[in-house]
Each structure stands twice: as C-alpha cells, then as structure tokens.
Amino acid sequence: MIKLRGISKTYKLGAERVHALRGIDLDIHDGEFLAIMGPSGSGKSTLMNIIGCLDRPTEGVYQLDGINVRKLGDARLADVRNRRLGFVFQSFNLLPRLNAVDQVAMPLSYRSVKNRKKLAIAALRLVGLGSRMRHNPTQLSGGQQQRVAIARALVGNPTIILADEPTGALDTATSHDVMELFRALNEQRGITIAFVTHEPDVAAYTRRIVSLRDGRIVSDQPNVPIHARTPAPNEVAGAPPPAGPNA
Amino acid sequence: MSLIDVFITSLVALRGNFLRTLLTMLGIIIGIASVITLTAAGAGAQQGVAARIKGLGSNLLFVNPYSPTPPGGIAALLGATGASLYYEDELAIRKANIPGIDETAAQSTTGGPGSLIQVQAIYGGVNASTVQVGTEPSYQYVRDFYVADGRFLSQDDLDKKSLVVVLGAQVADELFGNTEPVGNTIRIFAGLSRQFGVTFSFTVVGVMERKGVTATGNPDDQIFVPLPSIQARVPLVRNPRGFTNVNQISIKLTDSSKEQSVKNAVADVLRKQHKIINEDDFKVQSQSDVLSTATSVDRTLQVLLVSIAIISLIVGGIGIMNIMLVSVSERTREIGIRKAVGAKRRDILMQFVIEALVVTTIGGAIGVLAGVGAIEIARTFTIGGSGTRYLVTPFWVGVGLTMSAATGLVFGVYPAWRASRLDPIEALRRE
Numbered sequence: 001m002i003k004l005r006g007i008s009k010t011y012k013l014g015a016e017r018v019h020a021l022r023g024i025d026l027d028i029h030d031g032e033f034l035a036i037m038g039p040s041g042s043g044k045s046t047l048m049n050i051i052g053c054l055d056r057p058t059e060g061v062y063q064l065d066g067i068n069v070r071k072l073g074d075a076r077l078a079d080v081r082n083r084r085l086g087f088v089f090q091s092f093n094l095l096p097r098l099n100a101v102d103q104v105a106m107p108l109s110y111r112s113v114k115n116r117k118k119l120a121i122a123a124l125r126l127v128g129l130g131s132r133m134r135h136n137p138t139q140l141s142g143g144q145q146q147r148v149a150i151a152r153a154l155v156g157n158p159t160i161i162l163a164d165e166p167t168g169a170l171d172t173a174t175s176h177d178v179m180e181l182f183r184a185l186n187e188q189r190g191i192t193i194a195f196v197t198h199e200p201d202v203a204a205y206t207r208r209i210v211s212l213r214d215g216r217i218v219s220d221q222p223n224v225p226i227h228a229r230t231p232a233p234n235e236v237a238g239a240p241p242p243a244g245p246n247a
Numbered sequence: 248m249s250l251i252d253v254f255i256t257s258l259v260a261l262r263g264n265f266l267r268t269l270l271t272m273l274g275i276i277i278g279i280a281s282v283i284t285l286t287a288a289g290a291g292a293q294q295g296v297a298a299r300i301k302g303l304g305s306n307l308l309f310v311n312p313y314s315p316t317p318p319g320g321i322a323a324l325l326g327a328t329g330a331s332l333y334y335e336d337e338l339a340i341r342k343a344n345i346p347g348i349d350e351t352a353a354q355s356t357t358g359g360p361g362s363l364i365q366v367q368a369i370y371g372g373v374n375a376s377t378v379q380v381g382t383e384p385s386y387q388y389v390r391d392f393y394v395a396d397g398r399f400l401s402q403d404d405l406d407k408k409s410l411v412v413v414l415g416a417q418v419a420d421e422l423f424g425n426t427e428p429v430g431n432t433i434r435i436f437a438g439l440s441r442q443f444g445v446t447f448s449f450t451v452v453g454v455m456e457r458k459g460v461t462a463t464g465n466p467d468d469q470i471f472v473p474l475p476s477i478q479a480r481v482p483l484v485r486n487p488r489g490f491t492n493v494n495q496i497s498i499k500l501t502d503s504s505k506e507q508s509v510k511n512a513v514a515d516v517l518r519k520q521h522k523i524i525n526e527d528d529f530k531v532q533s534q535s536d537v538l539s540t541a542t543s544v545d546r547t548l549q550v551l552l553v554s555i556a557i558i559s560l561i562v563g564g565i566g567i568m569n570i571m572l573v574s575v576s577e578r579t580r581e582i583g584i585r586k587a588v589g590a591k592r593r594d595i596l597m598q599f600v601i602e603a604l605v606v607t608t609i610g611g612a613i614g615v616l617a618g619v620g621a622i623e624i625a626r627t628f629t630i631g632g633s634g635t636r637y638l639v640t641p642f643w644v645g646v647g648l649t650m651s652a653a654t655g656l657v658f659g660v661y662p663a664w665r666a667s668r669l670d671p672i673e674a675l676r677r678e
Binding site for chain 1: 248249252256259260263580581583584585586587588589590591592593594671672675
C-alpha cells in the first residue's frame with residue numbers, strides 16, 4: 001500500500017534548479033497493476049526511484065505500508081528495499097558470475113532467511129525457468145534473463161514489484177511474453193506491479209495508466225486490459241508461492 | 248549478510264578475476280616470503296654466533312688493544328688502532344699471579360681479509376692466502392685447539408726463534424693434498440702485495456685438528472709460528488721501542504665466577520704497565536661480552552631486514568589498494584544492484600574489506616610457504632655458504648601472517664569505503 005502526497009524533487013544542475021517532480025499525489029493499492037507513462041524528461045524515472053526508496057523526495061510525504069519512508073536512515077531504507085520492494089530493470093541487471101538460483105537468492109542473503117535456495121528455486125519455477133536453474137546470465141536469452149530478474153524481485157515476497165521499462169531491451173514477441181507473465185502474476189497471485197514504459201502496447205496490459213508530463217500527473221485512468229495472447233502461461237498456475245507471508 | 252556469505256561472495260569475485268588476483272597477491276607473497284627468509288637467516292646467524300662463540304673454549308677472557316679515538320690516515324690503513332699491546336704485557340700479567348688465571352697466551356696475527364699485509368703459504372707451486380698467527384705453546388691449551396699430526400710449537404722454538412710452522416687443516420689440504428706435510432719446508436710470504444714483502448722458509452712440524460668455520464673466522468685457515476720468529480723478521484710487527492707488539496692476549500680462567508675479579512686485576516696490571524692516567528688503551532672482554540656485541544650487530548641487521556620487508560609489504564599494499572579501487576569502479580553496477588535489492592553500506596564495506604583480506608591472507612600463507620621453500624632451496628644448494636644456518640621461528644611466521652592481514656585491512660578499507668558510499672541510482676546508471 002503506497003501513498004504519495006505532494007512529492008517534489010528538485011535537482012541542482014550547476015547553478016540551475018531542475019524540477020523533476022512538482023507535487024505528485026498518488027495511491028497504489030494492493031493487487032493493482034499499473035503503468036506510468038510519459039515522454040522522456042517527464043519525471044517518470046525519478047518517481048520510480050522515489051517509490052523504490054533509491055532516492056528521497058525534496059518535499060512531500062511518502063508512506064509505504066504505513067511507514068514514513070522519508071524519515072528513515074540509509075540502513076533502514078536498505079531494509080525497506082530488501083523486504084518490501086522488488087526491482088526489475090530495463091537492462092536486467094543480473095550479476096555476471098552467478099547462476100540463476102544464486103541470482104534469485106542474492107537479495108535474501110541481506111536478511112537472515114533460511115532455505116534461500118529452495119525459495120529461489122520456487123521463484124524460478126513461478127516465472128517458468130524451472131529448467132535453467134544453473135545457467136549463468138551469458139547462457140540465457142534476453143527474455144530468460146528478464147524472467148530471472150523478475151524471480152529475483154518476487155523472491156522476497158515484496159509489497160510491490162517496480163519495473164523500469166522492463167521490455168525496453170526485448171523484441172516484440174518476448175516483450176509480450178514478459179507482459180503476460182506480469183499479468184498472470186498479478187491476476188493469479190495478486191502481486192502488486194507498477195512499471196514505467198513509453199510503449200502504449202505494453203501499457204495496454206495494465207488495469208490503470210498514470211500519465212506524467214513535466215513532473216505532474218496529467219491523467220490517471222483505469223484501463224481495460226487487452227489480451228494479446230490467451231490463455232495465460234500454464235507454468236504460472238499450480239506453482240508454489242515464492243515465499244511465506246512476511247518472510 | 249552473514250560472514251560466511253560475504254566470504255563466499257568474495258571468493259567468487261576473486262576467482263572471476265583469477266590472474267589479477269594472483270598478480271595482486273604476488274606483492275604480498277614476495278613481501279611475506281622475504282620476511283620469513285630474512286628473519287630465518289637472521290635467527291640462524293644469531294643462533295650460530297652464540298654456538299660458535301661458546302665453541303671458542305670455555306672461560307676465556309680476551310685482552311685487545313682499544314683506542315677511544317681511532318687514528319686516521321695511513322695508520323688506519325695499516326690497521327693500526329692507535330693503541331698497542333705487547334708481549335711484555337702478558338709477562339706482566341703472569342708475574343702478577345692473579346688468582347683465577349689458569350693460563351695465558353699472546354698472539355700476533357697477520358694477514359686475512361681486511362688486513363693490509365697479506366700472508367701466503369707457498370709449496371710446490373701452490374699459493375694459499377692465509378692468516379699467520381705468531382703465538383706460544385700455551386695457545387693450544389688456552390684456546391682448546393690442539394695439534395692432530397706432529398707437534399705444536401715448543402718453548403725451545405720460541406727461545407731459538409726457529410723457523411717452524413704448524414699448519415691449519417685447510418692450509419695443509421691446499422698445499423699438500425694427500426701427502427704428509429710434516430717434515431717438508433714451505434715458504435711464507437708476508438707483504439703489501441706480491442712484490443713488496445719478505446719470504447722465509449719454514450719447516451712444517453705439525454698440522455692442527457679440524458675445527459670448522461667459527462664466528463671469529465676460520466681456524467683451519469691459519470698457520471702458527473713462534474711469536475718471536477715473526478716479530479724478529481716481519482716488518483711492522485717490530486716496535487721501535489724494542490717492545491714486541493701482539494694483537495691479543497687470551498686468558499683462560501680457572502672458573503667463570505672469577506671473571507669480574509680477574510678482569511679488574513688484569514686492567515690494573517695493564518694500566519700500571521702502560522702508565523694510564525685517563526682512558527684505557529685496551530679492552531678486557533669475556534666471551535659473553537663478545538657475544539653481546541655480535542648479538543647487537545645481529546639486531547641491527549634484523550632491523551634492516553625487517554625494514555626492507557615492511558617496505559615491500561607497503562608496496563604490495565599499495566598494489567592491493569590500486570586493484571581494489573579498479574575493482575570498485577569496474578563493479579559499480581554490481582554495487583548498485585546489490586544496494587537496490589537491499590544491501591546496506593555495511594554489507595558493501597564488508598564485502599570489499601573481506602575481499603582484500605582474503606587476497607592478503609592467502610597471499611601471506613603462500614608467502615610463508617614460499618619463504619620456507621626458498622630456505623630449503625638455499626640449504627640444498629648451500630647458498631650463502633655451507634656454514635649458513637636458517638631458523639624459521641613461529642614468531643616471525645605469526646608476524647608475517649599478521650602483517651599481511653593488516654596490510655589487507657589498511658589498504659582495503661579505503662576502496663571498500665568508497666564502494667559503500669556509492670549512490671545506487673548513479674551506480675545503476677553506470678555502464
């Protein structure tokens with residue numbers, strides 16, 4: 001459950017002040033699947049970084065699961081990222097030397113969790129990579145790498161998965177596969193997902209589209225999701241949950 | 248993140264850059280290996296010196312000329328100390344009947360390394376550089392160094408200033424090989440060079456027992472002649488005042504508890520003899536005095552060796568810091584990813600510090616092994632001479648390992664700190 005009120009972000013670029021965000025009010029509820037759209041320079045990435053606790057707003061209130069994130073120190077903020085947030089990046093951002101299981105287990109090593117490998121394997125099965133557990137990133141296709149990244153975001157059982165242009169580095173067919181995976185995770189597992197995109201095709205999968213321009217929300221509308229390919233991938237159904245509640 | 252996780256992560260990262268890790272380690276390996284080898288050589292030398300000085304004979308005092316203000320110029324070149332000791336001094340000591348003195352022996356030594364006057368023993372076309380010791384019959388007993396073949400110098404030889412010589416075992420080997428030296432005549436040359444000097448013929452009457460190299464020289468590479476014989480014949484040994492110069496008077500004590508009283512009594516006799524008012528022109532030293540001098544020389548050497556080792560470790564440490572900084576900037580993206588998924592500053596700091604520590608401690612361990620290996624090789628090929636001893640002490644192994652770990656800590660902290668301070672957004676943006 002995310003609540004943003006009057007969020008502003010100002011950068012100093014030399015002597016100039018750049019207003020990346022100018023008073024954002026936004027609520028994201030559990031189980032939502034939304035896209036944040038806007039042209040480049042609209043502030044969507046800054047917003048994502050603030051929601052993702054990688055950056056702090058200059059002004060405003062940000063509550064994540066009732067926690068006032070703005071007041072947290074670096075160590076507590078790292079803990080919030082670890083337990084409540086899952087990231088998926090445009091360029092996958094996998095570590096070069098680890099195999100899929102170790103990639104997915106990595107976030108769990110920053111908190112004391114037992115059965116890290118077991119949880120990682122379950123998360124990989126959930127994204128349909130049950131047969132590629134021991135592969136390194138270089139041995140995986142782009143789509144597979146992004147699935148590993150999604151499994152890594154899922155494994156800690158976060159409040160929300162944040163994705164920054166998750167299909168930006170993928171071809172059209174693979175993009176649609178990944179979006180189908182997101183939708184299935186949202187519809188069948190109830191996982192909250194928010195992502196930034198500038199592709200209307202990709203945004204069309206979601207049930208809510210927020211548009212930004214010049215650091216302000218210009219529209220926030222529900223969307224009727226299109227189905228590019230039916231039905232949802234089979235591997236999602238029947239797979240074990242990635243982690244116990246509040247693990 | 249648990250310590251084991253950090254450790255495994257570091258190992259994976261280090262293995263991923265194996266060659267670089269190895270090269271970085273090399274600085275530490277060389278540093279620690281040199282600490283181990285140098286200190287082992289130092290400790291071995293120290294132990295050897297102690298053993299060899301004890302081997303000089305028990306309960307010995309040495310009287311040597313000593314000048315508090317050494318001379319300069321040509322006198323220094325000729326090896327003069329500005330002070331003199333005479334055969335007459337020994338006679339005075341004997342006459343004083345000091346309780347605790349068992350026996351005394353004076354000696355006048357010529358030749359050997361560092362001496363301006365060189366001595367050569369010549370026989371059948373073989374020239375052997377050696378040290379000529381002019382001494383008395385009591386020398387055998389005082390120095391606990393006996394003749395093995397033939398006889399030693401006799402009082403009769405001294406009275407007649409006979410041209411007889413007793414050869415050290417090594418000199419006998421060099422000149423005669425397997426043939427019997429006793430009864431043969433050798434020539435002894437003494438002088439500044441091959442041209443300027445005197446040559447006399449001496450008859451070999453005996454060969455000494457074999458002693459082996461000691462701290463004070465090689466007793467087997469000496470020849471012994473009657474003290475008055477060389478004093479009468481070799482220039483620069485004769486004294487214009489009619490006295491006969493000697494280099495050293497050795498005094499054998501009846502038992503070691505008398506050391507201090509004999510030292511004082513001998514000093515009194517010599518002061519009277521030399522008409523000393525202020526500072527003594529001689530030194531009376533026991534074996535332990537000589538030992539402590541040798542030990543202090545050794546300690547100086549050890550300080551030098553350890554300084555060299557520390558310098559090489561600092562150089563190795565700078566290498567580690569350099570590589571760690573490169574590694575941090577190369578892995579900026581990894582740091583960003585780890586931070587994004589919840590790594591705290593402390594986790595990143597730990598990861599890089601542990602990485603540096605792993606490199607240096609493994610390097611240190613390899614260095615210890617390499618040092619021990621180098622010592623074994625030196626022993627096998629008798630590098631530094633067959634008499635060189637090496638002693639690997641647990642203390643220096645411990646110091647080496649601790650120093651390598653400390654190097655990792657000191658030079659790893661700054662790059663690790665830089666890594667931990669990286670802004671995750673900036674880090675993720677980096678290609």
